[in-house]
Amino acid sequence: MAELTMVEAIRTAMARAMADDPSVLVLGEDIGRDGGVFRATDGLLDRFGPDRVIDTPISEALFCGLAVGLGAQGFRPIVEFQFLGFLYPGLDQLINHASRLRNRTRGRLSCPTVVRSVWGGGIGAPEHHSEATEALMAHIPGLRVVLPSSPARAYGLLLAAIADPDPVVFLEPSRRYRSPREEVVDDGHPLPLDRCAVLRHGTDLTLVSWGATLGEVLEAADALAAEGVEAEVIDVSTVKPIDTGTILASVERTGRAVIVHEAARAGGIGAEIAAVLADEGLTSLLAPVARVTGYDTVIPLARLEHAYLPDVERILGAARRTMEYS
Amino acid sequence: MGSDRVVARFEIHSTRYLEPDGTPIEPLPAWSDDRDTLVDLYRAMVRTRTFDARAVALQRTGQLGTFASSLGQEAVAVGLGAAMQPEDVLVPSFREQGAQLWRGVTMTELLLYWGGDERGSDFAGPREDFPISVPVGSHASHAAGIAMAFQLRGEPRVAVCVVGDGATSKGDVYEALNFAGVRRLPMVLVVNDNQWAISVPRAVQTAATTLAQKAVAAGVPGEQVDGNDVIAVRTQVALAIERARSGEGPAVIEAVTYRLTDHTTSDDASRYRPPEEVTERWAHEPVVRLRSLLVARGWWGKDDEEGLTADCRADVEAAVDAYLHTPALPATSMFDHLHAELPAALAGQRAELEAAVARTDASAEGGHG
Numbered sequence: 001m002a003e004l005t006m007v008e009a010i011r012t013a014m015a016r017a018m019a020d021d022p023s024v025l026v027l028g029e030d031i032g033r034d035g036g037v038f039r040a041t042d043g044l045l046d047r048f049g050p051d052r053v054i055d056t057p058i059s060e061a062l063f064c065g066l067a068v069g070l071g072a073q074g075f076r077p078i079v080e081f082q083f084l085g086f087l088y089p090g091l092d093q094l095i096n097h098a099s100r101l102r103n104r105t106r107g108r109l110s111c112p113t114v115v116r117s118v119w120g121g122g123i124g125a126p127e128h129h130s131e132a133t134e135a136l137m138a139h140i141p142g143l144r145v146v147l148p149s150s151p152a153r154a155y156g157l158l159l160a161a162i163a164d165p166d167p168v169v170f171l172e173p174s175r176r177y178r179s180p181r182e183e184v185v186d187d188g189h190p191l192p193l194d195r196c197a198v199l200r201h202g203t204d205l206t207l208v209s210w211g212a213t214l215g216e217v218l219e220a221a222d223a224l225a226a227e228g229v230e231a232e233v234i235d236v237s238t239v240k241p242i243d244t245g246t247i248l249a250s251v252e253r254t255g256r257a258v259i260v261h262e263a264a265r266a267g268g269i270g271a272e273i274a275a276v277l278a279d280e281g282l283t284s285l286l287a288p289v290a291r292v293t294g295y296d297t298v299i300p301l302a303r304l305e306h307a308y309l310p311d312v313e314r315i316l317g318a319a320r321r322t323m324e325y326s
Numbered sequence: 327m328g329s330d331r332v333v334a335r336f337e338i339h340s341t342r343y344l345e346p347d348g349t350p351i352e353p354l355p356a357w358s359d360d361r362d363t364l365v366d367l368y369r370a371m372v373r374t375r376t377f378d379a380r381a382v383a384l385q386r387t388g389q390l391g392t393f394a395s396s397l398g399q400e401a402v403a404v405g406l407g408a409a410m411q412p413e414d415v416l417v418p419s420f421r422e423q424g425a426q427l428w429r430g431v432t433m434t435e436l437l438l439y440w441g442g443d444e445r446g447s448d449f450a451g452p453r454e455d456f457p458i459s460v461p462v463g464s465h466a467s468h469a470a471g472i473a474m475a476f477q478l479r480g481e482p483r484v485a486v487c488v489v490g491d492g493a494t495s496k497g498d499v500y501e502a503l504n505f506a507g508v509r510r511l512p513m514v515l516v517v518n519d520n521q522w523a524i525s526v527p528r529a530v531q532t533a534a535t536t537l538a539q540k541a542v543a544a545g546v547p548g549e550q551v552d553g554n555d556v557i558a559v560r561t562q563v564a565l566a567i568e569r570a571r572s573g574e575g576p577a578v579i580e581a582v583t584y585r586l587t588d589h590t591t592s593d594d595a596s597r598y599r600p601p602e603e604v605t606e607r608w609a610h611e612p613v614v615r616l617r618s619l620l621v622a623r624g625w626w627g628k629d630d631e632e633g634l635t636a637d638c639r640a641d642v643e644a645a646v647d648a649y650l651h652t653p654a655l656p657a658t659s660m661f662d663h664l665h666a667e668l669p670a671a672l673a674g675q676r677a678e679l680e681a682a683v684a685r686t687d688a689s690a691e692g693g694h695g
Contacts, residue, residue, distance in 0.1 A: 104444055241670075
């Protein structure tokens with residue numbers, strides 16, 4: 001057992017999957033000798049060799065297209081994008097090909113690939129490095145979109161994503177890459193996809209989030225507990241398809257929901273969850289569903305990004321307003 | 327003045343074996359001395375042309391969706407199809423029915439596809455061949471991925487990708503070629519250069535003298551063939567495929583041809599190109615060219631032609647019949663292959679559709695009763 005950072009947990013999961021399944025390959029820029037810009041693939045080249053850890057030219061559309069061809073031939077390619085802002089040339093491949101190859105061939109061909117990308121803001125990175133556009137990909141039928149919130153969840157969810165027979169977009173919050181550490185057991189056990197995780201049980205309020213902002217959400221839940229409000233904290237984990245059952249069951253008990261995400265508000269995953277609560281949970285609701293999100297602006301560069309990202313105070317403000325309804 | 331030296335040069339070769347009137351430019355390749363081989367190519371081109379004409383007629387009478395005819399370009403698809411081995415994988419664009427039919431895709435499957443049924447891409451024959459790619463050029467990297475799979479497994483197989491002239495204006499094609507060059511992938515890219523990307527002519531697509539030379543920048547050999555000469559297409563594509571199979575890396579072959587008809591049935595080419603240009607190009611078309619050689623060699627006569635015409639019509643009509651008598655899938659089939667297993671979150675939507683269909687069916691029955 002070891003206390004690992006998220007990036008170490010991701011590397012451990014890839015190494016485990018590659019050791020267990022010779023069809024698993026890793027492709028991307030700087031992932032070989034350099035070990036990836038965040039060192040997520042560090043050591044994999046030495047251990048598995050250049051036929052399985054493959055540096056590609058800087059051709060983002062190409063990596064995703066290669067994954068379609070390799071996947072159709074029975075490999076399980078893991079494609080690494082250094083930052084989400086650089087994945088967009090690959091979206092054409094994900095939308096027009098990877099997500100629908102199985103459907104358009106009635107199951108004859110499929111694309112069992114994992115597209116990993118660094119996601120989100122908060123590390124003072126340059127332009128285009130802090131994107132949180134999971135909703136873009138979640139809108140595409142046939143794509144799964146998964147966001148881990150901690151090292152142990154990253155390990156288990158990535159194993160599940162690699163084992164999944166269809167394309168999975170796996171978005172890794174850079175702000176949680178190096179801390180906190182968490183005990184991760186490298187036992188090869190996947191965590192279920194398409195399922196929320198309840199990170200904290202509570203009866204008064206449901207806080208729903210995914211990815212990096214769960215750090216602030218859990219902190220807010222502690223502060224609320226000190227005020228006598230017991231919040232349930234749900235890590236959505238797979239934002240497409242969403243396990244709405246877990247969220248609805250929680251809100252049925254608490255009657256109150258605050259959705260927190262760092263992506264822009266309009267058309268975000270929070271809107272989808274709020275719509276489901278309105279459709280299927282209306283009679284349970286004691287207060288309007290609140291959203292604490294990034295603004296519908298371009299995420300600012302380093303000096304102002306903290307003002308964009310949901311923080312504990314904004315979450316607490318929304319939670320307290322939600323509790324005022326009776 | 328500093329030093330000035332030439333650090334790289336290239337030249338592009340072009341191959342033709344038959345003049346437009348069918349006169350052979352000797353010596354022809356040895357394989358073309360075999361009557362049956364040449365007759366098979368001829369039959370395949372006529373069969374493709376018959377199929378295309380019938381598909382267009384089906385569309386015009388409301389029995390097929392949009393369709394892309396390959397009229398005038400049959401030698402490209404048939405030639406490259408014949409150059410491949412069964413274990414190779416074809417990654418086509420949307421005008422390679424001649425190659426697909428050669429490789430065992432059925433006419434019924436093609437009609438189902440263009441008629442709006444996904445089962446048309448579930449080929450019973452070449453199970454690993456890719457389906458038609460409607461997006462332009464983005465399938466080139468799929469061929470690179472397939473070729474990489476062959477290379478990693480040490481299999482002597484080749485991925486053959488076909489793109490149109492317009493696709494060579496796209497970065498996707500260059501990215502795939504560039505990577506294929508770096509890794510010496512067993513991949514052959516055939517450019518079906520039919521001069522028109524819908525309404526945009528070759529001269530507006532690129533200032534390059536040839537499309538084959540676009541390979542040079544990727545460190546990949548490129549050459550031209552007369553795409554209306556099936557002997558040239560089959561010979562040069564087969565050479566490239568066998569070089570790729572033996573580990574010598576990828577190649578680009580630009581097959582220069584001409585689109586004698588509209589881009590698809592949704593297009594009207596008379597809006598943008600002069601009829602005289604098309605009339606002139608009919609003198610270069612590939613079917614008559616090969617037939618002239620067969621006739622000159624005494625290998626083909628009136629009876630053969632009549633027999634072939636009847637055979638092709640019968641084949642096509644049988645396929646049309648099978649297509650028209652294939653009932654649509656149930657509506658809920660749209661959920662069947664979205665993922666390997668239907669995610670629990672989608673079960674509700676599937677049930678919703680099932681109920682909507684049941685209501686529609688019930689009201690239709692009520693209306694008749």
